[in-house]
Every structure is written in structure tokens, then in C-alpha cells.
Amino acid sequence: MTSTEQLIEWNAQWRLVNGSITCRACQAEQKEAEKGTAFVHAPGCGNACREINPGKALDDIAASFT
Numbered sequence: 377m378t379s380t381e382q383l384i385e386w387n388a389q390w391r392l393v394n395g396s397i398t399c400r401a402c403q404a405e406q407k408e409a410e411k412g413t414a415f416v417h418a419p420g421c422g423n424a425c426r427e428i429n430p431g432k433a434l435d436d437i438a439a440s441f442t
């Protein structure tokens with residue numbers, strides 16, 4: 377998977393607005409400053425079993441572009 381594809385996939389699951397990462401499925405929110413901790417989804421969220429640290433994942437994707 378290319379870096380661009382990874383970024384598209386990230387954007388399909390998460391939204392980054394005003395320094396907060398939001399799960400598109402359950403609307404749970406995490407401040408970017410808390411990205412070192414696991415993301416907490418709402419109960420029953422279908423995305424809960426996927427990426428547990430979206431902020432770090434985004435950093436990794438960004439780093440792969442350089």
C-alpha cells in the first residue's frame with residue numbers, strides 16, 4: 377500500500393479537525409495532544425477493533441512521505 381493509499385484509508389475512518397481526531401463511526405473524539413494514548417471509542421463502535429492509536433498512525437503515514 378502506498379503512503380497516499382494509507383492516508384486515504386486513514387481519512388475514511390478518522391477526521392482531524394481543530395487539533396482533535398474524531399472517529400467517523402461513533403464520533404468519539406481525542407485531542408491531538410493525547411495521541412500517545414489509546415483512542416477510546418463509544419461502546420459498540422464498529423471501528424473499535426481497528427486502529428487504537430490514530431494520532432500515531434497519522435504521524436507514521438506523514439513520516440513515510442518524506
Ligand SMILES: [Zn+2]
Pocket residue numbers: 399400401402403404417418421422423424
Ligand atoms: Zn469509533
